[in-house]
Structure formats: structure tokens, C-alpha cells
Amino acid sequence: xxxxxxxxxxxxYSFISGIVAGLIAPLIGTFIVIRRLSLIADALSHVTxxxxxFGVYLSTLFTFTINPLITGIIFSILGAxxxxxxxxxxxxxxxxxxxIIMSLGxxxxxxxxxxxNGFNQDLFGYLFGSISAVSMNDLILIVSIGIIVILFIFLLxxxxxxxxxxxxxxNVMNVNRWIYIxxxxxxxxVISASMRIVGILMVSALMTLPVASxxxxxxxxxxxxxxxxxxxxxxxxxxxxxxxxxxxxxxxxIVLVSILxxxxxxxxxxxxxxxxxxxxxEVPGQTQG
Amino acid sequence: MAEPVFEIKDISYTYKDKLEHTPALKNINLKIDKGxxxxxxxxxxxxxxxxxxxxLGVLKPQQGEIYINGQSSRRYKAxxxxxxxxxxxxxxxxxxxxxxxxxxxxxxxxxxGLFKRFTKKDRDRLDEVLGMLDIGHLKDKNISSLSGGxxxxxxxxxxxxxxxxxxxxxxxxxxxxxxxxxxFYEVLLKLKERSVTILLVTHDIGVxxxxxxxxxxxxxxxxxxxxxxxFKNLGEAELSKIYGFPLQLVSHDHDRECCx
Ligand SMILES: Nc1ncnc2c1ncn2[C@@H]1O[C@H](COP(=O)(O)OP(=O)(O)OP(=O)(O)O)[C@@H](O)[C@H]1O
Ligand SMILES: [Mg+2]
Numbered sequence: 001x002x003x004x005x006x007x008x009x010x011x012x013y014s015f016i017s018g019i020v021a022g023l024i025a026p027l028i029g030t031f032i033v034i035r036r037l038s039l040i041a042d043a044l045s046h047v048t049x050x051x052x053x054f055g056v057y058l059s060t061l062f063t064f065t066i067n068p069l070i071t072g073i074i075f076s077i078l079g080a081x082x083x084x085x086x087x088x089x090x091x092x093x094x095x096x097x098x099x100i101i102m103s104l105g106x107x108x109x110x111x112x113x114x115x116x117n118g119f120n121q122d123l124f125g126y127l128f129g130s131i132s133a134v135s136m137n138d139l140i141l142i143v144s145i146g147i148i149v150i151l152f153i154f155l156l157x158x159x160x161x162x163x164x165x166x167x168x169x170x171n172v173m174n175v176n177r178w179i180y181i182x183x184x185x186x187x188x189x190v191i192s193a194s195m196r197i198v199g200i201l202m203v204s205a206l207m208t209l210p211v212a213s214x215x216x217x218x219x220x221x222x223x224x225x226x227x228x229x230x231x232x233x234x235x236x237x238x239x240x241x242x243x244x245x246x247x248x249x250x251x252x253x254i255v256l257v258s259i260l261x262x263x264x265x266x267x268x269x270x271x272x273x274x275x276x277x278x279x280x281x282e283v284p285g286q287t288q289g
Numbered sequence: 290m291a292e293p294v295f296e297i298k299d300i301s302y303t304y305k306d307k308l309e310h311t312p313a314l315k316n317i318n319l320k321i322d323k324g325x326x327x328x329x330x331x332x333x334x335x336x337x338x339x340x341x342x343x344x345l346g347v348l349k350p351q352q353g354e355i356y357i358n359g360q361s362s363r364r365y366k367a368x369x370x371x372x373x374x375x376x377x378x379x380x381x382x383x384x385x386x387x388x389x390x391x392x393x394x395x396x397x398x399x400x401x402g403l404f405k406r407f408t409k410k411d412r413d414r415l416d417e418v419l420g421m422l423d424i425g426h427l428k429d430k431n432i433s434s435l436s437g438g439x440x441x442x443x444x445x446x447x448x449x450x451x452x453x454x455x456x457x458x459x460x461x462x463x464x465x466x467x468x469x470x471x472x473f474y475e476v477l478l479k480l481k482e483r484s485v486t487i488l489l490v491t492h493d494i495g496v497x498x499x500x501x502x503x504x505x506x507x508x509x510x511x512x513x514x515x516x517x518x519x520f521k522n523l524g525e526a527e528l529s530k531i532y533g534f535p536l537q538l539v540s541h542d543h544d545r546e547c548c549x
Contacts, residue, residue: 174368219431220388
């Protein structure tokens, strides 16, 4: 693959997008997991599918093509705002927002796909990830999103930590409410950026599996973020190599490597390498995603 | 004349669910001046936590007004001036992957302001507060690996780290051993000397009588509000009326006895 990286532009593009996804997905994933929003990431990725189908459909209507990634981003941001809204409508049943938005996303996707006359190779790439489909335009979008996400987390780390750890206290201390909306929009952006490589169906796995693994062996939040990124990058890089050499779609290989890492940490944990005294049976979020 | 920090005017509050309406507070009037140490007492379910949440702006008043430093709680939140220990703080810390120092540091979030990062000075302040509560040795431990009382002290530290001028404490000493409770009240009295306003909910009447300046007894209505001496002299009959069951006040000077 090293030669391919040097020789083929499209492999380079995929590789760089993969590295970006392996960084930002687990980073934002730490906040998603501890805020118990793992399933929301899943719902949003299905809304992104609706947006992509819409983009594909629009392109069949007009003579020019519209990058479906852009309609995907727009849809997932709208979906994110919808989820926030529904979560405040169903205060005591916040998880209801998930099936509502998820089924809406899939329904919209199916309708536009049938209108656009079906299921082509492109779409297969969006669903399961693709190592050959990242265009220059995609790459620019993905890298820009990467920069936005990292700035967001770097600049608002304190506030994000606070609202994740103790929402009521954040409210008492008067931490700005818009941070919730900004957060969910950033989640939508991360999904769109990671989807090209990992695929819609497995995006939420890249956000949650590395975190679930890291949780078992860390004792501080900073450590959790760092370790999640290391696990995420390991999964993405080795997954891309496997995918290239075995000629299979990268989404599956990346997620399978993540699962292997997770199993490894569970075993390490059982052997007593954990830093937090083996108390992590109660760790939240592990069963989600 | 000291200026009032909190002014509660004719507040009523009812929890409204689809199925039932639970009245929690009725026509409460209460004024707390700057530098006062006020204890709020009353039986379980008497509305103490509800009143505190209204004061902090977590709940919006349905009737009446609350003024904080002269401004209505509907529009104004004290934010960084406040140190708050909530009644349930202990329960959600379980399983959270954060260290003690990260949790305590988060108390400085509002004071630092957006986009700012913690500095050496903040970390020094952190060490000072951890020392004050005797949890310095737990600094790098995972919050979910602590005991109940230790966790509670971590939350007290978070409330104190931003050097608040108003402290609102909802049963802060639950689960804390006698020695550390004693130390905690010493810390409170020191803060009081620096004219920090303290509103404390507790069931430990002995402590109230010994330390607080004023006592407010709540049970849906505000049944009593006066100095701790007046409270001490309340007859058994009056106390029993508030609590709804026979009760007598036991307070020895040295041996703090809990009677509720
Ligand atoms: N979220 C809620 N929804 C509905 N009713 C509530 C809610 N919180 C409290 N209540 C009701 O309001 C009343 C006052 O509750 P509150 O929590 O203020 O009591 P408290 O004085 O703090 O009691 P405790 O000493 O047990 O902490 C109770 O009757 C309680 O059942
Ligand atoms: Mg209470």
C-alpha cells in the first residue's frame, strides 16, 4: 500500500480523510458516549443517508452534478436541530427523538433513491465506505470540517466537560445554552466527514468503539480522549491497509479492528491493568452504539 | 443596613405532571442579607430543594418573584458568584471517567470565561481547595472509584474553588464522617468571616443551632424564620407542627446531636 500511496492520488486522498476521521470521530465520540448520546449519532448518520440520496436525486434532475456530501451535511445539521428540539419536547423520554429522526432519515433516503432510479455503485460506497471514492472536493470538505471540529473542542473544552459531567451545575453556573446546539451540529459535521471512508452504517462505531475501549483503562477525561484517538487512528490505518490489500470496503475492516481493540482492552482489564480499580462495570455508554 | 442577596417574594410552586399536581411551596417570603448564614430545615418533601432550585434559576417561578442581588431570577443568573452543592451530586458521578482534579477544576469554568484555558494559578487554587477539604491525596483518582463521603467532599471542593460570594448547599454533608463534617463547618465559618452568604439545607439540627445565624423552617409554607436563638427557644409544640410529628430539640454544646 505504501507504493500505492505514493503512486495514486485517490489513495492519498482516502488516506488523509481516514486520518482526519480517525482523529475527530473518537474525539467528539468521548463527549457523545459520556452524554449517553451514542444512538443519536446513529440516527444522524441515517439522516445523512437521506441527504445523500437527495443529492443523488437532484443530480439526475439537473445537468450539473451536486456533491451529495454537501446535501448530506445539510440534512444531518437539520436532523441535529430536529433532535435537540424533540429532546426538549419529550423531556422525560429523550431517547424517543432517536427512532423518530432515524426513521425519517431512512424514509427520505428510500424515497429519493427510488426517484433517482436506484442503487448504484456510488451509493454502495456511501453506505459501506470506499477507499477509491474520495475526490479532491471531498477531501477539502473533510479537512475543513476536521479543522472546525478540533478548534471547537480545543476552545470550548472546559464548557464541554462541564455540560457533559453535570448539566444542572452548568445551568446554575450559567454556561451558555447554545453550546448544546453547537455540539450537535459538530456531531453532524463529524458524521458527514467520516462517512466517506467508514460508510454511513458504521460511522457511529468509529465514534463510540474507541471510546468504549479507552474507558476501560483510563482514570481521567484527558487520558480518555487521547487514548480514544490512538485507538481510532490504529483502527483506521490498519483497516485501510487491510481493505486495500484484501480489496474489501474499508468500513467493515475499520470496525472489525476496533472490535479487536475493544476485546483486547477487556482482556487487559480482566488481567488487572486498569487504572481505575476495575470499577468500570458501571461505566456508561458501553452497551450503546 | 446590609443589602439583601436573596429576596423571595410570595413564591408558590407546584410540580405539574400530566397525571398529578404536587404542590411543593406556598406563599414563601424570605430575605437573606449579605454575609448571613441561613439554615433551611424541614422534613423530607417539604420543598427545600425546590426552593433552592428556584433561587438558582434551575426552576422558573410560577407565582411570585425572586430577586438575586436586586435582579429578577427570570432574567438574571448569578453564575460565577455562586458555589452550589446539589443534593444528588453523589449519584451521577458513578461511572464517569474523570479525575478528581478535573471535576473540581470544572467549578472554575464560568469564572475563566469562554475560550480561556486553565493556568498555573488555577491549578494552585485547585491544590489549595483540595487541601482545605483533605482530599489532596485523591487528586488523580477516578471520581467513580471514591467512597460516598469522599465524593461528597469533591463536590464541596468544586463549589468552593471559584471563591464564591454566595454558597448554596443542599445537604452537603450527607455521608461524611464526623471529623470531616466538623472541619467542613470550620471552613464555612471562615468563609462567613469574609462575608460570604451561606444558605444551607440540612437535617442536622444540632449543627444548625450551633453555627447558623438564622434558621428558616419550611414545610410547604415558611413556618418560622428567625435567629438561631429564637429557633432554640421554639416550643416542642411549634416544632412538631412544622415537622408533622412529635419532636424535641436536642443540642449539647460539644456533642452535636442529630434529632431528625
Ligand atoms: N421533579 C419533581 N417532579 C414532581 N414532584 C416533585 C419533583 N421534585 C420534588 N417533587 C415533590 O415536591 C415536594 C418537595 O420536594 P423537595 O425535593 O423540594 O423536598 P425536600 O424538602 O428537598 O426533601 P428532602 O429532605 O427529602 O430532600 C415533594 O412532595 C416531592 O414529591
Ligand atoms: Mg431535598
